[in-house]
């Protein structure tokens with residue numbers, strides 16, 4: 156795989172530290188936190204319906220009595236700079252396929268069902284401590300054959316994150332435990348050592364009992 160200048164040399168992170176006891180330690184994952192979140196393609200399905208509701212609850216559209224189909228989840232995280240400091244007032248813009256793997260987009264050729272009660276798109280801003288959060292459903296995986304490609308896209312949520320003074324990024328969040336990650340051609344474009352930065356850890360929200368996926372995004376200064 157061709158190395159991108161976005162990714163520092165592995166040697167930087169694999170550097171061994173020798174303690175006073177002579178024990179060699181590898182620098183922890185945290186060292187990678189000095190790197191901006193890897194970018195990913197925007198894909199062809201950025202929402203084309205600007206009039207659509209885009210609040211932080213994607214499972215419910217105002218005026219609808221029914222909720223979106225699928226497994227309700229929470230997606231929460233922080234937007235940080237590459238020193239690990241929170242970025243307040245960053246815009247976090249997400250969009251995703253529905254439970255069936257279909258985007259609510261005029262150009263999506265996937266014949267899987269639409270879900271009239273799924274919002275599919277949400278935009279929010281981070282708070283003082285860089286936190287953001289959405290309630291949504293776990294997106295379905297979708298086959299690439301309708302787009303002329305092989306295989307499947309594993310479950311993912313698209314993200315655009317921006318803030319004045321920082322390089323905006325477009326990326327995708329993946330789900331811990333998704334067996335399709337191994338064959339996904341988009342995450343495969345990110346060097347192996349960095350892929351974990353795009354895979355959200357699953358936890359359980361104590362208050363609601365809902366599955367909670369944690370995804371932090373790191374922006375580099377301009």
Ligand SMILES: [Fe+2]
Pocket residue numbers: 198200252308311313
């Ligand atoms: Fe996608």
